[in-house]
Amino acid sequence: MQTYDGFKEKELNYTSPFEIFYDWFEEAKTEEINDPDAMSLATVNDDGQPNVRMVLLKKIDHGFVFFSNKNSQKGIELNKNKSAAVCFHWKSIRKQVRIKGEVSIIAPIEADNYFDTRPRGSRIGAIVSKQSSVLSGPDQFSKEYSEFIESMEGKEIIRPDYWVGYRIIPNEIEFWLNSDFRLHQRLKFRLQDKSWTRDYLYP
Numbered sequence: 001m002q003t004y005d006g007f008k009e010k011e012l013n014y015t016s017p018f019e020i021f022y023d024w025f026e027e028a029k030t031e032e033i034n035d036p037d038a039m040s041l042a043t044v045n046d047d048g049q050p051n052v053r054m055v056l057l058k059k060i061d062h063g064f065v066f067f068s069n070k071n072s073q074k075g076i077e078l079n080k081n082k083s084a085a086v087c088f089h090w091k092s093i094r095k096q097v098r099i100k101g102e103v104s105i106i107a108p109i110e111a112d113n114y115f116d117t118r119p120r121g122s123r124i125g126a127i128v129s130k131q132s133s134v135l136s137g138p139d140q141f142s143k144e145y146s147e148f149i150e151s152m153e154g155k156e157i158i159r160p161d162y163w164v165g166y167r168i169i170p171n172e173i174e175f176w177l178n179s180d181f182r183l184h185q186r187l188k189f190r191l192q193d194k195s196w197t198r199d200y201l202y203p
C-alpha cells in the first residue's frame, strides 16, 4: 500500500501562492540543516545562454528579495534582461518551489536598512569584492580586504551603490512535492489579469 503525501487541504484552499510559500518556508526553516533561504537564480545573457547560481532570499513581500553586486555577471544580465527564475529545493522535506518573474532593483533606503544589519566584516567584503571580476591571484582579495579594514578603522561602513537588492515579482509559482512511486504532485499558479489561476500538472 503506497503512502500518498498530497497537498494539505488548507493549501489547496489558499487563493494566493504566497500563502503556500510561507507555510513551506516555515517548515523548511525548522527542517533544513543549512540555508533554507538558499535559492538558485537563473538569468539569461545576450546570446540567450542561461546562467544559474545560488543566492539567499532575504525578504518576502509582494516579491522575493535578494542582494548582490550590480556589476556582477548576474547584475549585468539582469540589467539587460529583467526576466529571471528562482528555484528552491528543500531536500529534508522533499519539496521544490519554482518561481518565474521580472526583477527590479529595490529602493536604496531598503538596501541601506538591510546593509546596516550585516556584520562589519560582511559589509566590508561586499564593498571590496568586485564580484565576478578576475583576480590577479588567490591572495589578491584577502590582501585588499585587510588593507580596506585598516584604512577604515573607526569609520562608518556605508553601502556602496553597486551593492543592491533585487526583487523578483512572480508571474508563475509552482509547488512540487514528493510522493511514492514518483507520483509527485505539482501545483502551478499563473498570474492572469492580476489574479492567480491554478493548474495541477503531471509530474
Ligand SMILES: Cc1cc2nc3c(=O)[nH]c(=O)nc-3n(C[C@H](O)[C@H](O)[C@H](O)COP(=O)(O)O)c2cc1C
Pocket: 035, 038, 051, 053, 054, 055, 056, 057, 066, 067, 068, 069, 072, 073, 074, 075, 131, 132
Ligand atoms: C548558499 C549560497 C548562497 C549565496 N548567496 C548569495 C547572495 O545572496 N548574493 C550573492 O551575490 N551571491 C551569493 N552567493 C554566491 C553566488 O552563488 C555567486 O557565486 C556569486 O553571486 C557570483 O555570481 P555571478 O558571477 O553569476 O554574478 C551564494 C552562494 C551560495 C552557495
